[in-house]
Amino acid sequence: MPQAGLHALVGVVTRKQAVRKPWLFLGILLGSIFPDMDNYLVAVGTVTGIQEPDELFHRTFTHSVFTILFIVVLFYVAALIRKDDRWKYFGYGMGVGVAMHMALDLLIWFNGVPIFWPLGSELNFWANYNPPEALVKILNPAELLFFGLYFYWLLRAAQSNNTNVPLRPAVRRWMNVMYLLFIVFAILAYVELGSFRQITELVFGLTYLIALTAAFVLTIRMRRSFEVV
DSSP states (O other): OHHHHHHHHHTTHHHHTTTTSHHHHHHHHHHHHHHGGGHHHHHHHHHTSSSSSHHTTTSSSOOOOOHHHHHHHHHHHHHHHTTTHHHHHHHHHHHHHHHHHHHHHHHSSSSOOOOTTTSOOOOOOTOOOOOOOOHHHHHHHHHHHHHHHHHHHHHHHHHHHTTTTTGHHHHHHHHHHHHHHHHHHHHHTTSSGGGGGHHHHHHHHHHHHHHHHHHHHHHHHTHHHHHHO
C-alpha cells in the first residue's frame, strides 16, 4: 500500500507559502493524496478477478508527468471559462501536490515510479536494494498512523482558526480510530496467521480505502480551517 497519509502530511509543510493564493494550498493537499486514488481501480480489479490488478492500475497514469500537465491545463482553462483565478491556482496546487507525491515515492518507497507513463520504463532508486522484512511488514500499518496524524493536523488547524466547529468531533473520531487500527494491524503484521493472512490483507485494504476517502473528503470540507491567510 502507498503512504497517502504521509504524502498529505508532506503537503502540509508548504502551507506558509501556498496560502498566499486562494485554493493553492487546497490543491497541493488534494494533489498529494490524488495519485493513490488509483487503488480504487486495484480494488475493482481484485473483486472482478483481473490478474495482477496492482501491476495494471497502481502507479500508472496517476503517477505521470503527463497527468500533471493535463491537470494544470485543465484547471487553467476552467479559470478562463469561469473567469475565476482560484481554479488556476487550484490546478497549480494539484500539479505541485502530484509532483511531490511522485518524488516522495521515489525517495522512500521500494518500488519504481513510471514518471513518463505510458512512455518508457519506470524510475527506481531502490532497484538493487532489498529492505529488511521487519520494515516491509510495518509499512502498511504505518499508513493508518500517518492518516491519524493528518487528521490530527486538520483538527488542530480548525481549533487554531476557530473554524469548522461542527466537523471537529468527526475528525477527532477518525483520528482516534486510525491510531487504534494502526496498533491492531501492526500487531497482526508480526503474528503468524497462516491461511487467515489473506483475509487480514483484504480487511486492511478496505480500511485503507475508507481512510483514503475520508482524508480526501474531510480535506475539502475543512478547507476554511487552512485557507485562512
